[in-house]
Amino acid sequence: MRTEDELVEALRSAAGRAPGADELLAGVARRRRRRTRRRVSALAAAAAVVVVAAGVRGVVWDPGGVDAVAPTSSAPRPTVTRTLAPPPTAEPRPTVTLTITARPTGSAPPGRSKVVPAEMLWPGAYFTMPARDADGWRRRPIMGIGAAEVLLFASGPGEKTGRLEVYDSVTGEIRAVTTPRTDGMTGALVQVAAADGENLVWTSYGEKDGTSLRQIWTAPLTGKAKLLATVSGLGSDIDMMQLDGDHVVWSERSRGGVWRMPLAGGTPRRLPGGDGLHLVDWPVAGDVAADPGPSVRNQTLIADLTRGTKAAVAVPPGAKGLRCGRTWCTGHDDKGGFLQRFDGTAVTRLDALGSSAQAPARDRFVYVRDGVYDIATGKVAVIDADDGAWFADGGAPGPGSILYWENERGTLGVLNLAAVPPAQ
Amino acid sequence: MEFEDFVRARGPALLRYGYVLTGNADDAADLVQEALLKLSDSWPRVRNKDNPESYVRTTMARQHVSWWRRRRREQLTDDPPEGSYTDDPAFGELWKELATLPRRQRAVIVLRYYEDLPDQEIADILGISRGTVRSQAFHALNALRVKPTVLERGRA
Numbered sequence: 001m002r003t004e005d006e007l008v009e010a011l012r013s014a015a016g017r018a019p020g021a022d023e024l025l026a027g028v029a030r031r032r033r034r035r036t037r038r039r040v041s042a043l044a045a046a047a048a049v050v051v052v053a054a055g056v057r058g059v060v061w062d063p064g065g066v067d068a069v070a071p072t073s074s075a076p077r078p079t080v081t082r083t084l085a086p087p088p089t090a091e092p093r094p095t096v097t098l099t100i101t102a103r104p105t106g107s108a109p110p111g112r113s114k115v116v117p118a119e120m121l122w123p124g125a126y127f128t129m130p131a132r133d134a135d136g137w138r139r140r141p142i143m144g145i146g147a148a149e150v151l152l153f154a155s156g157p158g159e160k161t162g163r164l165e166v167y168d169s170v171t172g173e174i175r176a177v178t179t180p181r182t183d184g185m186t187g188a189l190v191q192v193a194a195a196d197g198e199n200l201v202w203t204s205y206g207e208k209d210g211t212s213l214r215q216i217w218t219a220p221l222t223g224k225a226k227l228l229a230t231v232s233g234l235g236s237d238i239d240m241m242q243l244d245g246d247h248v249v250w251s252e253r254s255r256g257g258v259w260r261m262p263l264a265g266g267t268p269r270r271l272p273g274g275d276g277l278h279l280v281d282w283p284v285a286g287d288v289a290a291d292p293g294p295s296v297r298n299q300t301l302i303a304d305l306t307r308g309t310k311a312a313v314a315v316p317p318g319a320k321g322l323r324c325g326r327t328w329c330t331g332h333d334d335k336g337g338f339l340q341r342f343d344g345t346a347v348t349r350l351d352a353l354g355s356s357a358q359a360p361a362r363d364r365f366v367y368v369r370d371g372v373y374d375i376a377t378g379k380v381a382v383i384d385a386d387d388g389a390w391f392a393d394g395g396a397p398g399p400g401s402i403l404y405w406e407n408e409r410g411t412l413g414v415l416n417l418a419a420v421p422p423a424q
Numbered sequence: 425m426e427f428e429d430f431v432r433a434r435g436p437a438l439l440r441y442g443y444v445l446t447g448n449a450d451d452a453a454d455l456v457q458e459a460l461l462k463l464s465d466s467w468p469r470v471r472n473k474d475n476p477e478s479y480v481r482t483t484m485a486r487q488h489v490s491w492w493r494r495r496r497r498e499q500l501t502d503d504p505p506e507g508s509y510t511d512d513p514a515f516g517e518l519w520k521e522l523a524t525l526p527r528r529q530r531a532v533i534v535l536r537y538y539e540d541l542p543d544q545e546i547a548d549i550l551g552i553s554r555g556t557v558r559s560q561a562f563h564a565l566n567a568l569r570v571k572p573t574v575l576e577r578g579r580a
Contacts (some may be wrong), residue, residue, distance in 0.1 A: 001569055001570070001571040002518065002568065002569055002571065003571060004537065004571075004572065007518065007533070007537050007565075007568065008537045008538070010519050011533075011534065011538040012538070014519050015441070015443055015444050015538070016440070018439040018449070018452060019439055019443070019452060020436075021432075021436045021438075021439055024435045024453075024457065025428060025431050027457040028457050028460045028464060031457055031458065138551045140552065140553070142553075155548075191544070205544075358559075390553075390556050391556065391559075394553070396555075
C-alpha cells in the first residue's frame with residue numbers, strides 16, 4: 001500500500017511540469033472572440049444533442065458477470081460487446097459496452113432485458129429539474145420525501161447563504177421551506193438533513209469561541225425554523241439523522257450511540273440498547289457508521305431499536321466493508337463486490353458492477369458504478385450521465401434515497417427510488 | 425489590481441493546478457483559459473468583493489467535472505510528465521494511475537491532496553454532499569492503493 005504523503009508528493013512533482021503561462025492572456029483573448037460565434041451556433045448544437053439522445057449509449061457491465069442467486073428473472077442476456085476499460089492497476093478489468101436503442105420517453109421498459117436505462121425501467125421514478133434557481137443559486141437534492149417530492153438545498157457562492165426547498169416532480173413547482181441560519185457560527189449551513197411529509201430537520205456545523213458546535217434545527221414543511229439542540233464535543237459529529245413521527249433520531253460517529261428527542265423540544269435521550277450503534281434506517285442500526293466512508297470495517301450486527309432485538313451478520317472470510325440494512329448486505333473482497341442476505345445466504349457476485357460502500361438503499365437497491373442494481377428483480381437501471389450519478393445521502397440508505405446527475409446543461413436528472421414500483 | 429496583472433501573477437500557479445486536475449498540458453491550458461474568460465466577465469465584482477484566485481480555482485474544479493467532460497470524453501494519457509520526479513518510478517506510476525480515475529474522483533483527490541482542502545469545502549466547491557466527497561475519496565484511494573490515515577479531512 002502507498003501512503004497519502006506519496007500521493008501528495010506525486011501531485012506536487014507533476015505540477016512542476018505544467019505548461020508555461022506565456023500564452024495565457026492571448027489564449028483568453030482568442031476565446032473571447034470565438035465565444036460570439038459559439039453563441040450564435042448554440043441553437044444548432046442543442047438540436048444535435050437531441051439527436052444524440054435518441055440513440056442512448058450506455059456503458060454498463062456484463063450482466064453475465066452477476067452470479068445471481070437472489071431473485072432474478074429468467075430474461076435472456078442482451079447482446080454485449082466486450083471492450084477493455086483503462087487499466088487502473090496492472091491487471092486490466094474488463095467492462096462491457098451495450099448499445100441500447102432508446103424508445104420515446106414514457107414508453108414501457110424494453111422487453112425482458114436486465115440492463116435498461118433508468119428512465120425506461122422506472123419512468124415514474126425519473127424526472128428532471130432546473131439545476132439553478134432564478135438567482136443563479138445551485139440546487140443540491142438532499143433526499144426524497146415520498147414518491148413525488150424532493151428536499152433541496154439551494155445555495156449561493158460558498159454555501160454561505162442558502163435555502164431549503166421542496167420540489168414537486170408532478171407539478172414542477174418549487175416551494176421554499178426555510179432559510180437556515182447559524183446564529184453567529186461560521187461553518188456549513190446544512191450538513192445532515194432529513195424530512196418526511198410534515199417536518200424537516202437538519203444540522204448546521206460551526207465554531208463559536210473556539211469550540212466546535214453542531215446545532216439541530218427543525219421546521220414544519222409549512223413553517224418557521226426552530227433550534228432544537230446544540231451539541232459539542234465528541235457527540236457533535238452526527239453520522240445519520242432521521243425523523244420518526246414527532247421525534248428526531250440521530251447517531252454519533254465517533255463513539256456510536258443513538259439519540260432521540262421530540263420535535264416539540266426537550267432533552268435529547270440516549271436510547272437504551274443503542275450504545276456503540278449507528279443509525280442505518282430507523283429503527284435499524286448497526287455497529288459501523290452507515291454513511292459511506294473509507295472504513296473497511298465489517299458490520300457484524302443488525303439491531304432493531306424499537307423491538308430491542310439484535311441479529312448477527314454472517315461475515316464471509318475475506319469480506320471488507322460489509323454494510324447491511326434490515327435484510328441485505330453489500331461488501332467487497334479481493335475479487336470484487338458482492339451482495340448477500342445478512343445471514344450469509346443468497347450470495348450474488350457484483351464484481352463487474354462496481355458496488356458502492358453503503359448498505360443497499362431501501363433494503364433493495366445497490367448503487368453500482370453506472371446506475372442501480374435492483375435486488376428484487378435482478379435488473380440494472382442504467383443512468384446515462386457522462387460522469388455517473390451522485391447519490392444524495394440525506395436519506396441514504398433509508399426511504400428517502402435518491403440519485404441525481406447533471407443532464408443537459410442547466411438541468412439535473414433525478415431518480416427517486418421511493419417511486420419505483422414494488423417488484424412483481 | 426487589473427485582470428491582466430492578476431493573470432501574469434497567478435497564471436503559473438493556476439496552470440499547475442489545471443495540470444494536476446486534467447493530467448495533460450493541453451487540457452490544463454484550455455481549462456485555465458476558459459476559467460479566466462469567465463473571471464474576466466466578472467472581474468469588476470470579483471476584484472472588489474471576492475478572492476479572484478479562489479473564484480477561478482472553484483470555476484476550474486466545477487468545469488472540470490461538469491460541462492468540461494462533455495467536450496472531451498475521457499482521454500487517457502499514458503505519458504507521465506517528463507522531468508526529474510520521474511526518476512522516482514513510484515511517483516511516475518502513481519501519476520499514470522491517476523489518469524485512470526473518473527474525473528470527479530480525480531477532482532476530489534486533487535482538491536484534498538493538492539489543494540489541501542477539508543471535505544466540507546470540497547463538497548461546497550463541487551456542489552455535492554460531504555458524504556459523497558468521502559465516498560469518492562474512498563473509491564479513488566482504493567483504486568490508487570493508497571492507505572488513508574484519517575477517515576475524513578477537516579471533519580467536524
